[in-house]
Amino acid sequence: MQNDLINKLLNNERRAVARSISIVESSNSASTELLKKIFPNIGNAYRIGITGPPGSGKSTITNQITKYYRKQNKKVGIIAVDPTSPFTGGALLGDRVRMSEIGQDEGVFIRSMATRGNIGGLSKRAVDAADVLDAAGFNLIIFETVGVGQSELDIAEAADTTVVVLVPESGDAVQAMKAGLMEIADLFVMNKSDRPGSQQAVTSLQTILMMRDHDEKSWMINIIKTIAVQNKGIDEIANEIERHKEYLTSNNLLLKKREQRTKNRIKNLVEDKIREELWSESGEISLNSSLEKVVLGKLSPYHIAEKIIEEFKLKQG
Amino acid sequence: MQNDLINKLLNNERRAVARSISIVESSNSASTELLKKIFPNIGNAYRIGITGPPGSGKSTITNQITKYYRKQNKKVGIIAVDPTSPFTGGALLGDRVRMSEIGQDEGVFIRSMATRGNIGGLSKRAVDAADVLDAAGFNLIIFETVGVGQSELDIAEAADTTVVVLVPESGDAVQAMKAGLMEIADLFVMNKSDRPGSQQAVTSLQTILMMRDHDEKSWMINIIKTIAVQNKGIDEIANEIERHKEYLTSNNLLLKKREQRTKNRIKNLVEDKIREELWSESGEISLNSSLEKVVLGKLSPYHIAEKIIEEFKLKQG
Numbered sequence: 001m002q003n004d005l006i007n008k009l010l011n012n013e014r015r016a017v018a019r020s021i022s023i024v025e026s027s028n029s030a031s032t033e034l035l036k037k038i039f040p041n042i043g044n045a046y047r048i049g050i051t052g053p054p055g056s057g058k059s060t061i062t063n064q065i066t067k068y069y070r071k072q073n074k075k076v077g078i079i080a081v082d083p084t085s086p087f088t089g090g091a092l093l094g095d096r097v098r099m100s101e102i103g104q105d106e107g108v109f110i111r112s113m114a115t116r117g118n119i120g121g122l123s124k125r126a127v128d129a130a131d132v133l134d135a136a137g138f139n140l141i142i143f144e145t146v147g148v149g150q151s152e153l154d155i156a157e158a159a160d161t162t163v164v165v166l167v168p169e170s171g172d173a174v175q176a177m178k179a180g181l182m183e184i185a186d187l188f189v190m191n192k193s194d195r196p197g198s199q200q201a202v203t204s205l206q207t208i209l210m211m212r213d214h215d216e217k218s219w220m221i222n223i224i225k226t227i228a229v230q231n232k233g234i235d236e237i238a239n240e241i242e243r244h245k246e247y248l249t250s251n252n253l254l255l256k257k258r259e260q261r262t263k264n265r266i267k268n269l270v271e272d273k274i275r276e277e278l279w280s281e282s283g284e285i286s287l288n289s290s291l292e293k294v295v296l297g298k299l300s301p302y303h304i305a306e307k308i309i310e311e312f313k314l315k316q317g
Numbered sequence: 318m319q320n321d322l323i324n325k326l327l328n329n330e331r332r333a334v335a336r337s338i339s340i341v342e343s344s345n346s347a348s349t350e351l352l353k354k355i356f357p358n359i360g361n362a363y364r365i366g367i368t369g370p371p372g373s374g375k376s377t378i379t380n381q382i383t384k385y386y387r388k389q390n391k392k393v394g395i396i397a398v399d400p401t402s403p404f405t406g407g408a409l410l411g412d413r414v415r416m417s418e419i420g421q422d423e424g425v426f427i428r429s430m431a432t433r434g435n436i437g438g439l440s441k442r443a444v445d446a447a448d449v450l451d452a453a454g455f456n457l458i459i460f461e462t463v464g465v466g467q468s469e470l471d472i473a474e475a476a477d478t479t480v481v482v483l484v485p486e487s488g489d490a491v492q493a494m495k496a497g498l499m500e501i502a503d504l505f506v507m508n509k510s511d512r513p514g515s516q517q518a519v520t521s522l523q524t525i526l527m528m529r530d531h532d533e534k535s536w537m538i539n540i541i542k543t544i545a546v547q548n549k550g551i552d553e554i555a556n557e558i559e560r561h562k563e564y565l566t567s568n569n570l571l572l573k574k575r576e577q578r579t580k581n582r583i584k585n586l587v588e589d590k591i592r593e594e595l596w597s598e599s600g601e602i603s604l605n606s607s608l609e610k611v612v613l614g615k616l617s618p619y620h621i622a623e624k625i626i627e628e629f630k631l632k633q634g
Contacts (some may be wrong), residue, residue: 032619039617053370262612262618263604266604266607266618267604270595270625270626270629271592273622273626274595278591287580287583288580290583291583297357300353300356301583305583305587308583309590309591312591
């Protein structure tokens with residue numbers, strides 16, 4: 001059953017790609033089965049993260065750079081991760097613009113993912129979907145994420161190169177730094193650079209970047225000025241990504257990065273499985289029955305936790 | 318040894334508070350011991366979360382509202398959580414201003430916490446520190462957090478009332494919604510409301526709030542306009558927090574909220590402990606030795622994860 005799907009997936013058949021992503025998004029045993037089977041076929045795609053505050057123009061840059069890569073005849077998979085509120089569906093407008101621009105291209109595959117209240121699971125689903133796209137033969141995979149939450153950090157970790165998009169109004173560099181963007185950027189993009197305050201924002205960012213510890217072998221983070229809606233600066237972003245890729249490859253860092261990623265992934269798989277077993281029906285019942293004692297002040301959460309661990313261990317072995 | 322410290326802590330002795338927080342921040346067995354012992358003495362403080370994007374004026378509002386509560390002779394504990402970059406220490410300036418304004422007051426205790434690269438652990442440390450302040454007799458505990466990452470969501474969950482601070486420049490309501498702020502707010506503050514675009518930002522936020530599902534019994538989220546540096550609107554924030562507290566109490570929701578919080582806490586304690594055992598020295602060695610096989614493409618991460626779980630279970634029981 002799945003073998004037929006996988007053959008079609010490896011053959012880059014569009015419907016098989018879509019269905020495979022739906023399967024890995026469901027996170028059940030079929031998902032694990034599928035991911036196990038495609039594992040030998042992944043590792044060829046280069047993974048790019050594009051992140052930044054809301055309104056900085058990430059989607060426009062993603063669209064433009066996709067068109068750039070398409071001219072080079074490279075296949076591009078896009079995973080747009082959006083922690084959109086469940087009660088409005090605010091991402092729809094942007095998606096519609098995107099679809100009309102690049103969504104009809106057979107060499108482009110776009111998947112939007114929302115948090116659905118489970119931020120932790122989101123990055124796992126995004127990375128699993130990237131593996132599907134990788135196995136399907138997409139040459140480049142772009143993770144587009146909003147903000148700087150834990151899921152963005154996780155996705156930055158899953159990218160080979162992370163592009164952080166800012167605009168002059170994003171606030172000064174100190175704010176960007178506070179928001180945690182400095183740690184994850186391999187290159188910065190100052191978009192809407194025709195707006196007032198743009199040069200000042202770039203200078204202030206440069207100053208902070210200069211303050212970082214670095215030696216001759218360190219990667220120097222550049223700042224690219226763009227006006228994405230006019231397609232200005234897009235080639236420069238692509239060139240800088242290429243330069244970063246070469247840096248990683250020539251210093252054997254790409255392999256190391258991917259090894260670390262695999263390690264984290266195994267850890268997550270193990271922890272997810274254990275968590276699932278812990279809070280199975282009986283675990284949840286045991287927790288609920290103990291909870292009353294905590295609320296009445298008779299036992300602390302620490303005592304209850306110890307009791308649950310003991311019970312869990314007794315069930316094993 | 319610890320009993321003496323705890324007596325002094327329960328007596329609101331400043332140095333004992335500081336030392337106890339340092340102990341719970343260290344997250345070792347002494348920490349658990351301390352938290353177990355103070356457990357019967359917690360539950361009296363009301364916990365307020367103040368969050369919003371960088372530059373929105375959270376610190377100023379926290380300072381002003383602290384002064385407001387001090388006039389009512391209430392003791393205020395502040396836990397300022399800042400995911401500041403490790404290579405600059407950007408939070409220092411704000412802290413210095415804060416210390417000169419309210420830091421000398423014996424009825425105020427301020428603790429800053431940084432992520433130190435471990436975002437997951439941060440919210441746990443913040444909540445544990447709040448328990449220490451609670452046991453020490455602080456009437457109000459304010460969690461001040463930057464941004465909207467997972468740690469902010471966790472801390473919002475730890476607060477009885479969550480205040481989300483925006484400024485006209487924060488971008489429109491759709492952006493706030495995208496950033497996940499809508500889900501956690503019990504009240505909004507539009508700070509710097511003398512700036513252009515303020516009324517428009519409030520209106521747009523109101524429109525979105527109206528779209529939410531609600532019935533007669535639902536809590537209606539209000540938007541308070543403030544100019545915090547001029548102390549304008551601070552009383553209104555305090556009144557709205559009080560109104561929310563009364564709403565929670567009269568609908569029996571405060572107890573439910575705290576019960577849910579205890580439940581999550583027990584789960585976290587259990588999972589942390591199991592995780593610790595999983596990745597003890599021998600687990601880490603087993604993982605590293607398997608990793609090579611994954612990199613060589615011989616085994617998938619899924620196979621390795623299954624093997625590690627099996628080994629872990631065999632060690633139990």
